[in-house]
Amino acid sequence: MKIPYGRQVIEDDDIQAVISVLKSDFLTQGPKVPDFEALISTYVNAKFAIAMNSATSALHLACITLDLKEGDIVWTSPNSFVASANCALYCKAIVDFIDISLSDFNIDINVLEKKLQKAKKDGKLPKILIPVHFGGKSCDMKRISELQKEYGFKVIEDASHAIGGSYENNRVGSCEYSDITIFSFHPVKIVTTGEGGMALTNSAELAKKLSLLKTHGITREREDFCGSLKEEPVCYYEQQHLGYNFRMTDISAALGVSQGKKIDRFIQQRRQIAKAYDEAFTSAGIVFQKQTENVVSAYHLYVIQVEHKNQMIKYLHQNGILVNCHYIPIYLQPYYANTFGFKAGYCPNSETYYKKAISLPMYATLKDFEIEYIIEKILQYGK
Numbered sequence: 289m290k291i292p293y294g295r296q297v298i299e300d301d302d303i304q305a306v307i308s309v310l311k312s313d314f315l316t317q318g319p320k321v322p323d324f325e326a327l328i329s330t331y332v333n334a335k336f337a338i339a340m341n342s343a344t345s346a347l348h349l350a351c352i353t354l355d356l357k358e359g360d361i362v363w364t365s366p367n368s369f370v371a372s373a374n375c376a377l378y379c380k381a382i383v384d385f386i387d388i389s390l391s392d393f394n395i396d397i398n399v400l401e402k403k404l405q406k407a408k409k410d411g412k413l414p415k416i417l418i419p420v421h422f423g424g425k426s427c428d429m430k431r432i433s434e435l436q437k438e439y440g441f442k443v444i445e446d447a448s449h450a451i452g453g454s455y456e457n458n459r460v461g462s463c464e465y466s467d468i469t470i471f472s473f474h475p476v477k478i479v480t481t482g483e484g485g486m487a488l489t490n491s492a493e494l495a496k497k498l499s500l501l502k503t504h505g506i507t508r509e510r511e512d513f514c515g516s517l518k519e520e521p522v523c524y525y526e527q528q529h530l531g532y533n534f535r536m537t538d539i540s541a542a543l544g545v546s547q548g549k550k551i552d553r554f555i556q557q558r559r560q561i562a563k564a565y566d567e568a569f570t571s572a573g574i575v576f577q578k579q580t581e582n583v584v585s586a587y588h589l590y591v592i593q594v595e596h597k598n599q600m601i602k603y604l605h606q607n608g609i610l611v612n613c614h615y616i617p618i619y620l621q622p623y624y625a626n627t628f629g630f631k632a633g634y635c636p637n638s639e640t641y642y643k644k645a646i647s648l649p650m651y652a653t654l655k656d657f658e659i660e661y662i663i664e665k666i667l668q669y670g671k
């Protein structure tokens with residue numbers, strides 16, 4: 289038996305959706321990308337959705353769109369995938385990290401508040417905050433939004449883990465408390481397009497900029513033309529900004545449309561698995577990510593905290609349970625440590641957390657007997 293920590297769920301209708309695009313006229317820049325964007329923007333109740341080739345690309349363009357420039361400051365969580373911080377470096381900004389709470393593994397809002405007070409005194413306030421909804425559990429966006437009003441930074445939610453989750457009465461992605469929200473459709477995430485990502489926003493201006501930048505900074509809309517050649521014939525287009533080719537293909541988007549209809553079912557299945565884990569680990573006194581009443585997690589990851597992590601991982605791997613670890617504090621990565629001089633001890637909770645963190649298998653098609661087997665092996669460990 290080999291049970292991975294995460295994997296995609298691809299069904300016959302997903303396969304058919306991709307085949308039909310392959311037989312159609314457009315492999316890219318066809319109708320499937322707008323279909324997928326409409327599906328997700330409706331689902332999360334955001335005005336605009338811009339599909340891209342990855343969440344990393346979407347984070348990058350979100351930073352550019354919010355006018356991030358050389359020397360500006362971005363704060364994010366150290367307990368995330370490196371892309372949450374790299375996006376700022378692409379814009380030559382300075383990245384700093386907010387330590388996490390040992391109860392829910394998201395950034396600690398009290399630490400954030402203290403750091404903002406100090407940064408204000410020092411004249412070093414961040415231009416953008418990128419909260420990461422770790423494991424699919426939304427950060428406390430109301431408190432973040434209160435601080436945002438007081439200190440004047442912009443907010444990009446890195447919701448790569450969190451599509452299908454909600455905060456208060458809104459789906460994550462509604463951008464109720466942020467400027468832009470980012471989703472990832474990598475195969476280990478909730479739903480997949482192979483590679484893929486999306487930016488959600490309620491601002492028409494930001495949406496327009498994001499759309500332009502994902503396709504070379506080129507527009508074909510006559511009303512947007514600003515150059516001297518604007519009266520030229522139909523094949524005319526204008527490059528107005530230095531953009532990129534971050535487009536999603538129609539092949540990916542067709543898979544996304546098919547998968548997007550299954551978000552609620554997948555989340556329901558993940559919640560069932562989490563419930564089984566929660567019950568078993570509560571009675572065994574094993575620590576796991578704490579949930580909050582006003583949040584519904586998408587349960588991208590299910591992390592437990594254990595004392596003898598490496599031995600336990602070896603033991604679980606030997607038993608076919610291919611657990612993983614999320615995340616090495618970003619600032620301890622050699623690139624960050626060597627380039628910016630970050631040292632061990634910078635965010636103590638993130639380091640304590642990581643020393644004990646194991647991500648258990650979590651995906652919609654995990655079977656009951658597999659869940660029981662995983663729980664049994666964990667409870668047996670060290671006995």
Ligand SMILES: *Cc1c(COP(=O)(O)O)cnc(C)c1O
Pocket residue numbers: 341342343344345368369371372420446448449471472473474483484485
């Ligand atoms: C997966 C992930 C990303 C990057 O997503 P890609 O679509 O692979 O670029 C960014 N942030 C977080 C928190 C992630 O988990």
